[in-house]
Amino acid sequence: MSSLCPYTGRPTGLFRDFEDMMPYWAQRHSMLNNFNNIVPQQLNEVENTAQKFCVKLDVAAFKPEELKVNLEGHVLTIEGHHEVKTEHGFSKRSFTRQFTLPKDVDLAHIHTVINKEGQMTIDAPKTGSNTTVRALPIHTSAGHAVTQKPSSTTTTGKH
Amino acid sequence: MLMLRSPFSDSNVLDHFLDEITGSVQFPYWRNADHNSFNFSDNIGEIVNDESKFSVQLDVSHFKPEDLKIELDGRELKIEGIQEKKSEHGYSKRSFSKMILLPEDVDLTSVKSAISNEGKLQIEAPKKTNSSRSIPINFVAKH
Numbered sequence: 001m002s003s004l005c006p007y008t009g010r011p012t013g014l015f016r017d018f019e020d021m022m023p024y025w026a027q028r029h030s031m032l033n034n035f036n037n038i039v040p041q042q043l044n045e046v047e048n049t050a051q052k053f054c055v056k057l058d059v060a061a062f063k064p065e066e067l068k069v070n071l072e073g074h075v076l077t078i079e080g081h082h083e084v085k086t087e088h089g090f091s092k093r094s095f096t097r098q099f100t101l102p103k104d105v106d107l108a109h110i111h112t113v114i115n116k117e118g119q120m121t122i123d124a125p126k127t128g129s130n131t132t133v134r135a136l137p138i139h140t141s142a143g144h145a146v147t148q149k150p151s152s153t154t155t156t157g158k159h
Numbered sequence: 160m161l162m163l164r165s166p167f168s169d170s171n172v173l174d175h176f177l178d179e180i181t182g183s184v185q186f187p188y189w190r191n192a193d194h195n196s197f198n199f200s201d202n203i204g205e206i207v208n209d210e211s212k213f214s215v216q217l218d219v220s221h222f223k224p225e226d227l228k229i230e231l232d233g234r235e236l237k238i239e240g241i242q243e244k245k246s247e248h249g250y251s252k253r254s255f256s257k258m259i260l261l262p263e264d265v266d267l268t269s270v271k272s273a274i275s276n277e278g279k280l281q282i283e284a285p286k287k288t289n290s291s292r293s294i295p296i297n298f299v300a301k302h
Contacts, residue, residue: 046248075249088206089235089258098250 046099053105053124057097060118069112069122074101076110076122104128206259213265213284217257220278229272229282234261236270236282262286 047054055076059067062080070077076099083092101107101124110124207214215236219227222240230237236259243252261267261284270284 048248086259089260091255091257093253093255095253096251099248 048102049126051126053102053126055097055099055120055122057120057122058118059114059120061093064114067114067120071107071110074103074105074107075099076101078120078122102126208262211286213262213286215259215280215282217280218278219274219280224274227274227280231267231270234263234265234267235259236261238280238282 045056047056055078057078059080062082066080066082068079070079078097079095081092081094083090104126105124106127107124110122112120112122114120206216215238217238219240222242226240226242228237228239230239238257238259239255241252241254243250245251261270264286265284266287267284270282272280272282274280
């Protein structure tokens with residue numbers, strides 16, 4: 001079997017063709033079990049801009065059915081649990097990631113996707129509610145208030 | 160140098176073992192490890208089971224030694240790692256757990272473990288020496 005041969009780099013030939021046909025969790029799963037494959041580093045996992053809040057996680061070590069994404073209020077929780085029987089016993093691994101979403105995130109439009117390399121992206125647009133501007137009354141020395149018209153209109157949240 | 164020490168092991172033997180595998184590396188691996196990475200450390204596991212020894216090797220480079228725990232319960236060897244931390248946006252936790260049933264011919268009183276500076280956890284146990292003996296066959300005369 002090929003798993004008995006020493007592995008020194010990317011698979012070539014027939015094995016490589018076979019690998020390309022498999023979804024990431026089957027492909028990566030077999031790689032992790034048989035070779036000293038290094039899981040890539042995950043950097044810059046949170047992006048928080050005026051337009052959106054975005055989280056990227058490398059979940060290639062888990063099948064989609066082993067993952068769970070929960071939203072409770074503004075708290076986003078991502079969990080993975082993996083367990084496998086082995087020749088000599090068992091092996092388990094798990095992770096929990098929790099993110100407190102900013103107040104201006106549009107919770108009704110959160111979107112989650114996993115690409116075929118096993119990277120999960122969670123996108124949420126901003127509502128724009130932080131850009132509201134309102135006018136304040138100016139009190140004159142005579143004691144009564146003079147109200148000015150607002151200098152800009154208030155933007156609505158959705159879309 | 161901070162290293163995980165096995166309660167089952169004679170310290171002189173372990174020190175010699177550590178000298179062999181750490182060489183001239185100056186700093187332990189967790190000083191330089193990227194603790195913000197999202198790797199899982201139990202993915203690389205090698206088991207050697209031959210007539211002289213049983214050994215396990217794991218890459219635990221994303222766990223500090225204080226995050227790790229090794230237990231021997233009868234012939235069940237349990238290796239666990241738990242890491243938790245707060246981050247700018249919330250909270251992160253990851254863990255692994257491995258249970259390995261040691262073969263019957265392993266000398267359980269001599270199990271030892273060590274972590275290299277590259278974050279490789281190695282657990283070794285020698286096999287028992289052959290202790291078979293012949294049993295005489297007695298004949299009883301029947302009257």
